[in-house]
Amino acid sequence: MLCQCNQQEPAPAAQASAAAKAEAPAAAEAEAETEPTTPPALAESAPPPPASAGDAGACGEKGQPDCPLQAFMKREVKASLKAKEFEKLAAALEKVSKTPPRGYDEWTKIALSGVAAAKKKDEAGAKESCESCHDKYEDKFKEEHRAEPLP
Numbered sequence: 001m002l003c004q005c006n007q008q009e010p011a012p013a014a015q016a017s018a019a020a021k022a023e024a025p026a027a028a029e030a031e032a033e034t035e036p037t038t039p040p041a042l043a044e045s046a047p048p049p050p051a052s053a054g055d056a057g058a059c060g061e062k063g064q065p066d067c068p069l070q071a072f073m074k075r076e077v078k079a080s081l082k083a084k085e086f087e088k089l090a091a092a093l094e095k096v097s098k099t100p101p102r103g104y105d106e107w108t109k110i111a112l113s114g115v116a117a118a119k120k121k122d123e124a125g126a127k128e129s130c131e132s133c134h135d136k137y138e139d140k141f142k143e144e145h146r147a148e149p150l151p
Helices: 012-034 040-045 068-082 086-097 107-119 123-145
Strands: none
Touching (some): 068 086, 068 123, 086 107, 107 123
16 A cells, blocks of 8 residues: 655645736736836826827917917917017918918918018017907817817
């Protein structure tokens, strides 16, 4: 008769531990499929994904990047006006005049009045055309076209 005294059967806790170790890689793989690949420390500081044109408020608000037209206006129109660089101002407003959104019937006329004022080095007239456009279209443009790229 063979003695089985020296053979040890695994204890229930050892069996559970071995089973957990076998399941751990499978659980890790399943978790990896559902979890982002960005390490936790980077995930907290990663920038948000780019916004689509339909995302209201995705740009232009405090703490957000400027919207496309807003950035152009600051960089080209406002900077030229502030520096009294009227040729650059006229060129920037000429670009604006060529890109009216559909249904903005006076957009081109208003922008061209700014071009004319800039060519005369009429700062007040240029500012007046800006104010006129903003009064007429700013809220509507923000609502309808805010995040759209410029043509």
